[in-house]
Amino acid sequence: MSRTQRVDRTAVRTRLDRVTDPELDRSITELEYIDEIEIEGESVAVSFTLPTAWCSPAFAWMMMTDARDAILEIPEITDVAVDLRDHMHAAEINEGVNERLSFDAVFDDADGDIEAVREELDEKARAARQYRAVSALLDGGATPEQIVGLVRKDLTIDSEGRTTVRLDETLSICIESEPIERYLEKATATGVANGTDAGLFVTPEGETISPSEFETVHRRGRLAATNMSGQGHVCANLAEARIGSASASD
Amino acid sequence: MYTHEGEDVFVIDGHIHWWNASKENIKHEGGEQFIRCFYDYHTGFTPEERQWSLEEYRQYDADRLRNDMFGDGHADMGIFQPTYLNEFYKEGFNTIDRCAELKDENPCRFIVNGRFDPREGEAGLKELERQREEFDVQGVKVYTAEWNGDSKGWRLDSDESFEYLEKCAELGIKNIHTHKGPTIRPLNRDAFDVKDVDDAATSFPELNFIVEHVGMPRLDDFCWIAAQEPNVYGGLAVAAPLAKSRPKKFGEIMGELLFWLGEDRILFGSDYALWEPEWLIEAVMEAELTPDQREEFGVELDLDVKKKIMGENAARLYNIDIERQKEILRDDGVSEEFGLAAQYGEGATADD
Numbered sequence: 001m002s003r004t005q006r007v008d009r010t011a012v013r014t015r016l017d018r019v020t021d022p023e024l025d026r027s028i029t030e031l032e033y034i035d036e037i038e039i040e041g042e043s044v045a046v047s048f049t050l051p052t053a054w055c056s057p058a059f060a061w062m063m064m065t066d067a068r069d070a071i072l073e074i075p076e077i078t079d080v081a082v083d084l085r086d087h088m089h090a091a092e093i094n095e096g097v098n099e100r101l102s103f104d105a106v107f108d109d110a111d112g113d114i115e116a117v118r119e120e121l122d123e124k125a126r127a128a129r130q131y132r133a134v135s136a137l138l139d140g141g142a143t144p145e146q147i148v149g150l151v152r153k154d155l156t157i158d159s160e161g162r163t164t165v166r167l168d169e170t171l172s173i174c175i176e177s178e179p180i181e182r183y184l185e186k187a188t189a190t191g192v193a194n195g196t197d198a199g200l201f202v203t204p205e206g207e208t209i210s211p212s213e214f215e216t217v218h219r220r221g222r223l224a225a226t227n228m229s230g231q232g233h234v235c236a237n238l239a240e241a242r243i244g245s246a247s248a249s250d
Numbered sequence: 251m252y253t254h255e256g257e258d259v260f261v262i263d264g265h266i267h268w269w270n271a272s273k274e275n276i277k278h279e280g281g282e283q284f285i286r287c288f289y290d291y292h293t294g295f296t297p298e299e300r301q302w303s304l305e306e307y308r309q310y311d312a313d314r315l316r317n318d319m320f321g322d323g324h325a326d327m328g329i330f331q332p333t334y335l336n337e338f339y340k341e342g343f344n345t346i347d348r349c350a351e352l353k354d355e356n357p358c359r360f361i362v363n364g365r366f367d368p369r370e371g372e373a374g375l376k377e378l379e380r381q382r383e384e385f386d387v388q389g390v391k392v393y394t395a396e397w398n399g400d401s402k403g404w405r406l407d408s409d410e411s412f413e414y415l416e417k418c419a420e421l422g423i424k425n426i427h428t429h430k431g432p433t434i435r436p437l438n439r440d441a442f443d444v445k446d447v448d449d450a451a452t453s454f455p456e457l458n459f460i461v462e463h464v465g466m467p468r469l470d471d472f473c474w475i476a477a478q479e480p481n482v483y484g485g486l487a488v489a490a491p492l493a494k495s496r497p498k499k500f501g502e503i504m505g506e507l508l509f510w511l512g513e514d515r516i517l518f519g520s521d522y523a524l525w526e527p528e529w530l531i532e533a534v535m536e537a538e539l540t541p542d543q544r545e546e547f548g549v550e551l552d553l554d555v556k557k558k559i560m561g562e563n564a565a566r567l568y569n570i571d572i573e574r575q576k577e578i579l580r581d582d583g584v585s586e587e588f589g590l591a592a593q594y595g596e597g598a599t600a601d602d
Contacts (some may be wrong), residue, residue: 055433241294
């Protein structure tokens, strides 16, 4: 080993914690998609199994590339190989991601552009996270009128896991940071609330929310969350059946 | 007929199949992948003791279907939703002509829907006319991710599709059932995107659009469209099995559907033989919203609502007078075969 400092598994896992299944907006580690992590010097090899052999190749591709890029953020790591297992397109996806080919080049009859798919799912994830953040603000005593008027600089996130929210000239509340930080992560990824004076929350279409439509927008956020967690249950049922039948013959 | 707390619940299963995925009928590997994918959904959601073997699942006979639907299955009627998949199966997967054989034997128990594929041009329009004339179809099932030559799907809001929808309106085929839901290998996920229902529903207010599988995994897009289009309905096939394995989640989905669509626009469907109606109907009838869910959504999932979902809403779309239908079913072959006459009441003996 040329380096004295070895990268440990925890550092790799921490990076992978931040990679989500784009359709469910949940971490791939929490969803138990990771089979093995092997570290050898500056190289990491990660193997994955998804709930079904026919999960969307586009989603598989996104997760594999995101996992690779997340691990490469560790300075000591120079090389990452992904290994998707038991998937109908495992060979194409592994080769494509590891050789850094484009999705279109590997799947020439792919329907739609992979970045457009990602944007759409990111937007839904943002709406669902907005629901949780806004719910936390309502629970903290903020009114709909105050919430729709918030801009990025009204938030002050401290290092203790608390966020101070300036509701108007004289009034501030303090709430847990977790839903706010999770929201901001996806908001930033979708180009919302970027800049200190930018509105914090928007409609699913990305527009400013008027106080009269607050309730509808909030319920649409709830709907986005219900959809994602519902699909999560469908995937989990399919995954359980797959494990159960893994030893069954033909 | 299902009995819940002493009350009769008339069940119209809005989504059933009589398919043939035998090895002899498969002509393309997609056919094998498709039935195996169905089977994954079957085993993923069916209680272990009720699971079929893959061989049973490929092809089942009319006797089994009748028993699973009406003998054990609590259903009073079933609506066939054909799925052709001619690129995968020599004689089609689940065709109208095949389903009509069963209807011929038990005319009061089944409704047979037609189907169209706008990529079939003039010939397809003629075929639609044939379906109307020969089988008196009141609805069609459409499958926008179906392959056809080089095409891997079509949109409900395309010019070609509108030509077919116009034909449906002209022929009096009012109920357009569209699979907008789970990806099925090897079909493209995006070809089941629900957004194309929006423009079609706005453009054809005289037609009803029943979105099968309530758009999942796009429940959010579906509900938002349905909230704005009064002629859009939700079919519960695939959502319903969650009532058994994930009852709380099922309650949440029902909460959303009742909030956005209301109790008059939700239809039960088992998707038989994906799942058997018996345990599925029991699970849905037993389902309850939690107090939190009732408060959050401001809706009820009580017996009156369940009666609508289980049969009354479909009856309205298909012009069935439930009380009159019970009288008819009392004396039919299925009632005789399974000894069901008594549950449809004694009533006066028919004098014809």
